[in-house]
Amino acid sequence: MGIRLPIISHGDDLVNIVTDHVLKVIESDGGKLNQNDIVAVTEAIVAKAEGNFANVSDIADDVKLKFGDEEVGLVYPILSRNRFLNILKGIAQGVKKLHILLSYPSDEVGNPVMDIEKLDEVMDKLQGRMVTAETFYEVAGDYKHTFTGIDYADLYKNAGENITIHFSNDPRDILKLTKNVLVAEIHSRNQTKARLQKAGAEKVFTLSDILSQSINGSGYNSAYGVLGSNLSTDNTLKLFPNHSDAFVKQVQDSFFEKAGIRPEVMVYGDGAFKDPVCGIWELADPVVSPGYTARLGQQPMEIKIKLVADTMYGDLRGEDKRQAVTKAIQEKRQNPDAYREGTTPRVYADLVGSLCDLMGGSGDKGTPVILVRGYFDDYSAE
Numbered sequence: 001m002g003i004r005l006p007i008i009s010h011g012d013d014l015v016n017i018v019t020d021h022v023l024k025v026i027e028s029d030g031g032k033l034n035q036n037d038i039v040a041v042t043e044a045i046v047a048k049a050e051g052n053f054a055n056v057s058d059i060a061d062d063v064k065l066k067f068g069d070e071e072v073g074l075v076y077p078i079l080s081r082n083r084f085l086n087i088l089k090g091i092a093q094g095v096k097k098l099h100i101l102l103s104y105p106s107d108e109v110g111n112p113v114m115d116i117e118k119l120d121e122v123m124d125k126l127q128g129r130m131v132t133a134e135t136f137y138e139v140a141g142d143y144k145h146t147f148t149g150i151d152y153a154d155l156y157k158n159a160g161e162n163i164t165i166h167f168s169n170d171p172r173d174i175l176k177l178t179k180n181v182l183v184a185e186i187h188s189r190n191q192t193k194a195r196l197q198k199a200g201a202e203k204v205f206t207l208s209d210i211l212s213q214s215i216n217g218s219g220y221n222s223a224y225g226v227l228g229s230n231l232s233t234d235n236t237l238k239l240f241p242n243h244s245d246a247f248v249k250q251v252q253d254s255f256f257e258k259a260g261i262r263p264e265v266m267v268y269g270d271g272a273f274k275d276p277v278c279g280i281w282e283l284a285d286p287v288v289s290p291g292y293t294a295r296l297g298q299q300p301m302e303i304k305i306k307l308v309a310d311t312m313y314g315d316l317r318g319e320d321k322r323q324a325v326t327k328a329i330q331e332k333r334q335n336p337d338a339y340r341e342g343t344t345p346r347v348y349a350d351l352v353g354s355l356c357d358l359m360g361g362s363g364d365k366g367t368p369v370i371l372v373r374g375y376f377d378d379y380s381a382e
Contacts, residue, residue, distance in 0.1 A: 244291025
């Protein structure tokens with residue numbers, strides 16, 4: 001269930017706000033907090049309570065420190081106003097000239113830059129060449145994003161007077177324009193950085209290096225830099241929270257002080273799921289969860305009920321089948337790998353974080369805390 005909170009601001013006592021509101025909701029339903037409950041808090045309000053913000057000018061100053069007054073290539077940014085436009089403005093302000101390299105038919109997380117039905121035709125005509133945005137769209141045709149109606153190549157080009165746009169699916173092509181590169185990918189950033197260094201790049205950084213420490217007293221994230229950030233104002237970014245591990249421990253301790261129970265606690269961001277209409281992979285954050293308590297770092301130890309029921313106990317019915325399946329579940333503790341065929345043992349934090357992102361949303365629901373009850377139960381539970 002979603003838990004509504006007051007609007008959170010910098011300096012708020014988020015630990016007590018979260019615990020008090022969760023306990024109030026549970027008690028109003030006549031229930032009690034359980035050891036196996038999960039309390040998930042969106043990264044946005046954790047970062048807001050920390051005051052983890054930065055300005056476009058802070059990004060510009062950090063980029064200048066890293067590259068000097070040089071031409072820089074920006075490789076494979078995601079296509080997003082919320083996620084990237086302010087970052088782009090800062091980068092453009094911090095360099096003499098910025099060459100942006102986009103991939104096609106989509107960015108890293110699935111945002112399309114062209115009609116996928118034309119891909120074969122475009123591939124045949126371009127034959128792997130790096131081309132300007134003008135040449136690309138002469139071949140591919142004009143395109144606006146399915147959901148937002150925005151031409152992102154045009155939007156990004158107009159984010160600064162010193163920006164040019166190119167298309168290529170080989171990141172090393174950027175080295176034809178400049179040997180100084182900022183890798184904007186989220187999940188493949190380290191592999192792309194290594195390829196560029198091997199191909200002769202002179203200076204290579206990733207977005208996790210930008211604001212990895214405070215600039216001009218700004219917020220920062222030591223692990224992820226500006227990755228995981230969101231638009232706050234026209235000139236400000238909210239960064240990914242910096243102290244999630246400490247926060248979840250404090251929340252867990254607060255629940256123990258007030259209710260005598262230590263539920264599992266996590267901070268969640270984007271879920272790891274793919275939209276079936278547009279093909280967008282939702283995970284624009286560097287991780288689903290930047291902080292969680294110990295059990296959420298484990299993997300489920302499950303059997304595939306329908307497989308066991310059909311293959312081992314297909315001749316049973318009713319109560320006999322229920323008891324047989326229940327016994328198989330209970331026996332998995334002694335032989336956890338016996339019935340794992342057909343299950344995908346993903347980490348709990350990724351599974352639960354995806355669930356919470358779908359439940360909480362990022363719009364106007366006003367439920368930045370999700371209470372998950374019974375998640376660790378199985379068919380054998382009384």
